[in-house]
Amino acid sequence: MACWLMKSEPDEFSIDDLVRTRTVPWFGVRNYLARNYMRDQMKVGDDVLFYHSSCPEPGIAGLAKVCSNAYPDETQFDRKSKYFDAKATRESPRWMLVDVELVRKTRLLSLAELRSIEALADLIILQRGNRLSITPVSPAHWKIINKLLKA
DNA sequence: GCCAACGTTGGC
């Protein structure tokens, strides 16, 4: 079972929103590598670290799971959406997503705290210049983070 | 608001 870190801007969709909705289609990803992770590698049951980005307190805010296979992101077809993509068609959709379901809201494990832990130094989101909204997390990193979330 | 880093676009 793989583990992933998925960034969301809480202004757009926060962990509290997920507590309300229980599941969410991970709409709006417009980066090919992140799309490929969802389309080609994610499996139902994979673990997800739900991360708040571009906000006053960035960090991991909850645990979730992948709960669907990949399917087309509806927002690419919606002219009124900021995620509309004129080059995408229903016959050949460009953007795929998976559904994510809540496991539980956790304490906020802040970016600063993540950075302070030596064993997490090579976590992808901590690397200089990393901007990817979906990144794989190794089993070793997952174990450490999971423990920290319980603390 | 700044700015480093990176992805995408488009002319050639």
Add this chain to the structure above:
DNA sequence: GCCAACGTTGGC
């Protein structure tokens, strides 16, 4: 296919 220009991300 190269690469400069531009746009976006996201922490600070």
